[in-house]
Amino acid sequence: MNRRQFSRLFPAACALPALSSLPLAAGAKPYSGPVRVLVGFPPGGATDVVARAIVDRLGKAMNGQVFVIDNKPGAGGQIAAQALKAAAPDGSTIMLSIDHTQVIVPLTIAAAGYDAVRDFTPLAGVASYYNVLAVSAATGVTSMAELGSWVKARPTEANYGIPAAGSVPQFIGHVIGQSFGVPLNSVPYKGGAPMVQDLLAGQIPIGIASMTELIEHHRAGKVRILASSGETRSRTAPDIPTFRELGFAGIDKNPWLAFFGPKGVPPEVVEPFERAVRTVLAQPDLQERLAKMGNEVTPASSAEVGRWVVDANATWGKVIRDSGFKAT
Template identity: 40%
Template sequence: MKRRHFAALTTVALAAPLALAQERSTRILIGFPPGGSADVVARLLADKMRVSLGHNVIVDNKPGASGRLALAETKRAAPDGSTLIFSPSGALVIHPWLYQNLGYDTVKDFTPISLASTFDFAVTAGPGAPPGDLKTVLAWMKANPGKANYATSGAGTVPHFAGLLLSQAAGVPMTHVAYRGGAPAAQDLIGGQVPLMVDTAVETIEHHRAGKVRILAVTGAQRSRALPDVPTLKESGIDITADAFFGLYGPPGMAPELVQRIDRAVADALRAPEIQERIYNLGLVPARAGPAELAAIQAAHLKRWETPIKASGFKAE
């Protein structure tokens, strides 16, 4: 009887840590609605990270204020790995130059964990623009200033300023039309309400493949693997590049050992061929970097955007 009792107690004792591990979960916040590129990539990674971390990983959309609400919540979270944020770089490197009172410092108030993807943007024409290449559409816009509009997923975003750089470099004044997300912008592009759109390729790539819109150029230094027949802006005669990244961050004060563990889980996920292929198909590029390198990349992007944003005179409300 004693041996059976001891065995039962031992089984309970061994099962307790396992139960606690199963009960624990990591929540990855997304500051934008479901269906966008950040949301899709985060869910791809979360599915694999569950295996590496040994507990549930949940993607939680907290849209609002162009990602600022989710960042503020992350800053306030406990540094125990239970709350993280998967953020596009714009919220981290553009917003500091736009808002006087963000409520957080994008460098000091977050712990860089992993770079997961880099990406550029697609310049897409809809049925409201004439047929032809980018030069043809820009020439039409110059001749029709009342129709020279470009849509993006929101004011104060990287696509907003990428479009501004395009307008300046081409010598074609264009009016920015800001939407609350890439999906509604794409719908108006398809409907002919706006002739041009600048945003992540994920918003228009399937419509491009279906022939509803035409991706005229990408803003990166190289052609997109998902769009090999689409030229870059430089190949189209516009001497600018604009790119961005997705990174996983945590609240301030996370233990280095915990950061390394989560970073390894992201690295494991990115090594999976099916994950890489899915990311490429979205028009993005899977990219691997740890905490220190992610911090350096963020700092470089922060510096890069300072001058054009200040020169634009744009201030967020």
């Protein structure tokens, strides 16, 4: 990352209360060093790409602060989240995280080592995106109704690929199988990319993953997306119905991305950062770039992101308990 593109972030407010209440304007004392942005997934992954697109602009919005991406992949973001928990609450270490890391990992891994409500400070919301169910072109299936008939006729072939065990796509498949009256068998992969490749090759008939990973293959006719999460249809893919409108209850919540800090980040650090994120997300070219990736820009305050976490815990906690899944 080219550090010269970035700018100063937080005033040295922890040491200078008089400056801490001021907006970050020219003349505000610079933060003492670069801000480390933790990303719990590898370089080039969807979360990493979004992080880089945003922090490339945050520096300009914050008077010259340097931001440095620090990828700590592994365990669905758990490693990065543990590093965030251990960081100083002064704004020098933050994390762009997805809801899976903040909510699903602690619900499905007994030794996750953190709790999002207890251990982190929400900073700003960034975007939401869609989980989708797609079928291989080899199935010939064109709707969820047809898929129900297909799995009933072939219960031993009713396998669906998921990016990881214990992920939201696994529980979406469980709910859909219950609705069909035929248990679907989840096939965990090490990430969405290998799962999509097997779906394209017809090695698995069904795949559940983010719209980002499947939308271009859908548009090319190589797979067919039958339904998506969301209370309403995606603006970038309005032809795809939602699970909700098709009658599948409890799986309509969209995943999201948001910035978090360690517990105890003070308001004089949170508030200017939140304003800068809103400024960046209002840029039309960034909105277009994120939309092409299957994201919908969703600016949100610290308090709103806190409610996202609580709501996701309630929604997916119930689905996970009802599925009989046991935390490992």
